Amino acid sequence: MRRQIVDAGFCRASLEENERGVSRIAFWESAGGSSKPAGLAARLKKYFDSDNVDFSAVKLDLGDATKFQRKVFAITRKIPYGETRTYGWIARKLKTSPRAVGQALKKNPVPVIIPCHRVVSSEGVGGYSGGLDLKVKLLKLEGALE
DNA sequence: TCATTCAGCGTAT
DNA sequence: ATACGCTGAATGA
Numbered sequence: 001m002r003r004q005i006v007d008a009g010f011c012r013a014s015l016e017e018n019e020r021g022v023s024r025i026a027f028w029e030s031a032g033g034s035s036k037p038a039g040l041a042a043r044l045k046k047y048f049d050s051d052n053v054d055f056s057a058v059k060l061d062l063g064d065a066t067k068f069q070r071k072v073f074a075i076t077r078k079i080p081y082g083e084t085r086t087y088g089w090i091a092r093k094l095k096t097s098p099r100a101v102g103q104a105l106k107k108n109p110v111p112v113i114i115p116c117h118r119v120v121s122s123e124g125v126g127g128y129s130g131g132l133d134l135k136v137k138l139l140k141l142e143g144a145l146e
Numbered sequence: 147t148c149a150t151t152c153a154g155c156g157t158a159t
Numbered sequence: 160a161t162a163c164g165c166t167g168a169a170t171g172a
Contacts, residue, residue, distance in 0.1 A: 068156060087166050097154045098166035104156075106165055119165080127165030135165085 004041040008048030010137060013112075015041050021059030025110045027130045047112065050141050052081045055113040063109060068096075072104040079118040082142045086122045102126065118144065 001018045016024040022040065040058065047053040056077060062070060071094055079085050087098035087105075094101070105116040106129050117138040120126050125145075128135035139145035 066156080088168095091155090091166080096156075099153095099164055100155045100157090100166090102165040103163090104165095107157095116165080121165075122167060125165090129165070132165085 006041050006044045006048070008045060011048075011134060013044060013048075015044060018061060020061040022110055022113060023061040023063060025112060027111070027134060044112065048141070052142075054081075055115075058113050060110055060113065065107065065109070066104075068094075068100070069104040069107055072101055073108065073114050076105065076108075076116055076119060077114050079115055081115075082144050084118045084120045084139070084144050087119060087126065088122055090119065105129075112138070118142075 001016055001023070004015045006013045006015060011027050014024075014026050014028075015022070017040065025044075043053050043055070047055075062073065065073065072090060075090050075093055076085075087101045090101045091098045101119070105119055106127075108114050108116045108129070111117065111130055117128060117135045120139075125132065125135060125139070136145065
């Protein structure tokens with residue numbers, strides 16, 4: 001398993017990948033520091049620099065995700081950069097409830113690559129496991145939010 | 147147009 | 160069996 005740190009100004013991210021694919025991304029607050037991104041890490045960095053980076057081909061290792069969660073993740077990955085969908089929109093596609101969708105998204109092990117921040121509530125932005133402020137920042141970064 | 151309520155469904159316990 | 164959410168629709172004022 002390989003682990004890299006991406007420094008992105010308003011936050012830092014750790015990126016883990018193994019032979020099966022990317023397994024986890026986690027964020028934390030940043031206050032300086034350094035790293036040398038390469039490969040996918042470089043693309044993540046580019047994304048944080050406000051570029052439209054396409055992660056749709058990135059291989060993922062979803063680990064212990066349930067079947068339902070995988071379905072939600074698959075749909076979420078197809079939401080284009082700069083666009084949003086509602087929990088209800090995904091729920092209708094899967095014939096389930098919006099709440100169940102939120103539950104599943106909360107378990108997303110690889111934010112950004114699976115863009116769960118693009119899934120918002122019908123009124124407002126909804127929640128985010130990495131902190132609501134980060135969700136808002138990502139959406140603004142993509143121009144999906146004023 | 148708000149503010150509450152509650153239906154609905156996957157998970158955790 | 161039961162309680163809880165990254166919700167949303169219905170209800171009531």
